[in-house]
Amino acid sequence: MSLKDIRDQEVPLRLLTNILRQNRVPNGLLFWGPEGVGKRFAAMQLAKAINCKEGKGDACDQCLSCRKIISGNHPDVKVITPSGKVRNIGVDTIDFINELAAYRPFEGQWRIVLIEDAERMRADAQNHFLKTLEEPPSQTAFVLQTAFPQHLLPTIRSRCQPVRFGTLHPATVAEFIQREHNLDDAAAHALALVAQGQVSRALDLVSTNKREAVLDMAKRLHAGEDPLVLSEVFVAHLKERSENLKAALKGELEESAPDDGTREDMEDLKKEQAAFIEGQVRRDYLEYLYLFETWYRDVWVFHTTRDEGRLLNRDQVAVLEQTSAADQPGHIAAIEKAWVYIERNLSIDRVFRDLFFALSA
Numbered sequence: 001m002s003l004k005d006i007r008d009q010e011v012p013l014r015l016l017t018n019i020l021r022q023n024r025v026p027n028g029l030l031f032w033g034p035e036g037v038g039k040r041f042a043a044m045q046l047a048k049a050i051n052c053k054e055g056k057g058d059a060c061d062q063c064l065s066c067r068k069i070i071s072g073n074h075p076d077v078k079v080i081t082p083s084g085k086v087r088n089i090g091v092d093t094i095d096f097i098n099e100l101a102a103y104r105p106f107e108g109q110w111r112i113v114l115i116e117d118a119e120r121m122r123a124d125a126q127n128h129f130l131k132t133l134e135e136p137p138s139q140t141a142f143v144l145q146t147a148f149p150q151h152l153l154p155t156i157r158s159r160c161q162p163v164r165f166g167t168l169h170p171a172t173v174a175e176f177i178q179r180e181h182n183l184d185d186a187a188a189h190a191l192a193l194v195a196q197g198q199v200s201r202a203l204d205l206v207s208t209n210k211r212e213a214v215l216d217m218a219k220r221l222h223a224g225e226d227p228l229v230l231s232e233v234f235v236a237h238l239k240e241r242s243e244n245l246k247a248a249l250k251g252e253l254e255e256s257a258p259d260d261g262t263r264e265d266m267e268d269l270k271k272e273q274a275a276f277i278e279g280q281v282r283r284d285y286l287e288y289l290y291l292f293e294t295w296y297r298d299v300w301v302f303h304t305t306r307d308e309g310r311l312l313n314r315d316q317v318a319v320l321e322q323t324s325a326a327d328q329p330g331h332i333a334a335i336e337k338a339w340v341y342i343e344r345n346l347s348i349d350r351v352f353r354d355l356f357f358a359l360s361a
Contacts, residue, residue: 027136033165036200118144119151167197300328334358
């Protein structure tokens, strides 16, 4: 894989290609846009292309440098991710980055530091990082990846070359999930529309029953079933889903964890793993809320315009025709409030009980 394999991102691709052609790599790059549209993929292809031994403006995937980056073993390509109980990037991590950047690359032409979810840098960490961006070290490029650039300090943003990523075309998403899973055209296209151009979300919809669970609850709420009973059923589903997710993630993390650290190191690692798992579970809850929002948005759009081409759940037109459009703005506002409560770690029992009562109004 290389830069030429980036899909539906004409402007970012042209910008990155020009950077390589002119051999003028900025010390700071800000890759921003929705999640699941290829920002991390593009960053890794850029890292390969910059350090490729063939030096032909793109990665060859054959030289030693490219193979090391692909396997995650290149000493000059570092990926920084949020950690800790609240999943942030603190001053200690920025100290490590700053110290690393003070030295020349070990074996590559450039050191590439990819900071994922850069908006989770604490304010003090951002200020600490700012000095490095103001006096950039030679041959080190920082690639900040985020879906929320507004959460970064203006001074951080102003010292990075912005690279805006858009959503992927539904046809691209459908093609990808068909290649990865045995789906017919209609099913793949339906999921691609709901995913709104995000491959990671589409893959999640293929491998889980989230959408089916949300559509079932929405239909039963519209039918007038007791919202308290439905919320209890749905929360039970969420808790079962979260336990399965925790078990799967714990197994993956334990397999990849080193077994030669000190006791203190292992305790710190366990805390970081627990925080990561809790963060993934919370993100899972938010995906359910996203699906509720797409449904109630479609109810509103359909009854306002009668235009099927504007729908995300386009395969549910028959159900939408039988659904009333009462108080859709209020329903969407209730979903957005639930989103805030989940972010604040409120009990999901309370969050979804209140939400279902609001949706049944």
